[in-house]
Amino acid sequence: MIETIFSHDQIDYSVSPQHCIGNSNGSCRFCFTSSPKFKNRSHSIPEFLGNKTVFTLDECDECNKLFGNGIEKSLKNFLMPGWFYRAKGKNGRPTEYAAGGVSIFADDIFINITFPRGIPKTNETLEFISKEVNTLKSYKALLKILISLLPNEFLLEFTDALHWLRSGHNFSLLTHKPIAFIGNQIPDQRLPIIMAVTLQRQVIEGGAMYVLDMRFNNIYIMFPFSTSTMTAHFRLGGGTPADAKYEEVNFSLVDFSTAPKKRKFKLSLNLPDLSTNECSQDPDYS
Ligand SMILES: [Zn+2]
Incomplete structure (x- = not known):
């Protein structure tokens, strides 16, 4: 039996309707502190992903700070x-930089690229190289999102996972295996501005399998997790077939235990050759 235990869509960064999980009358769901401070409202899904509407009320201020500075980064x-x-x-939205001091800023409609050295070359390739990526912490950040979205009745199944999440264990x-499907669509203004999140639970022999499906505009994360099975399940065919080329999603399976520690991303630009538009100093009238 597959049960949807959380589902939420946020369109165009609208701040309503909100979805709050847990309650702030008891202990913290992450560290079990019995008299925690819940002064700050904790985003269940990191704010950098555009979350304006989903909050976990029983994540204490200490844990919020710890997770924010550590695994979410x-x-x-x-x-x-x-x-x-x-x-x-x-x-x-932040301005980001590619190699050579090229800055890039994107909004819902445009991607703005500024070259610091005047006219860019034709067929210019911009290279984005991330800082060192901690794949263990990245995986833990996805698990932290899943636990943040859990209705209270399922938290007990995650006691061991919570200890692991807060520990330094690998x-x-x-x-x-620590795997996820990560998908993307080419940025296109015709695509919706959406955060869509679904968490499903499937009872299996000896326990349960959880699958967290998330979409942030044009990137997709499908994250399976279980504390009781050696096989990670994916539900296939959940997406709607693409009607047009721009709607196509390219998925790849990522194993966080072997994923590269640096992320390289290249953007190839096919720029018009501006030199051909220049007036010649020595016109040929022949
Ligand atoms: Zn806590």
Whole structure:
């Protein structure tokens, strides 16, 4: 039996309707502190991904700070550069830099590229190289999102996973491979500005398998997790077939235990050759 235990869509960064998980009358769901401070409202899904509407009420201020400065930053470095999916974070959208000091800024309609050295070359390739990526922390950030979205009744199944999440242990303690499907669409203004998140739970022999499906504009993350099985399940055929080329999603399977520690991303530009438009100093009238 497959049960949808969380589902939420946010369109155009609208701040309503909100979806709040847990309650702030008891202990923290992550560290179990019995008298925690819940002064700050915790985003269940990191704000840099554009989340304006989903909050976990029983994540304490300490855990919020710890996760925000630690694993969530790693996830940001692990994913595509921010201009690619153009999510509006806490301070709007950042300007990012490619090699050679080229700056890039994208909004819902345009990608703006500024060359510091005058006229760009034709067929210029911009290279984005991320800082060192901690793949263990990136994976933990996805697990943290899943646990943030859990209705209280399922938290007990995650006791071991919570200890692992907060520990310095590596992947060897997991029961299945640390994998996810990561997909992307080429940025296109015809695509919706959307955050769509679904969490499903499937009862299997000896426990349950959870699958977290997330879409942030044009990037997709399908994250399976279980504390009781060696096989990670994916539900196939969940997406609607693309009607047009721009709607096509390219998925790849990522194993976080073997994924590269640096992310390289290249953007090839096919620029018009501006030199041919220049007036010749020595016209040939022959
Ligand atoms: Zn806590």
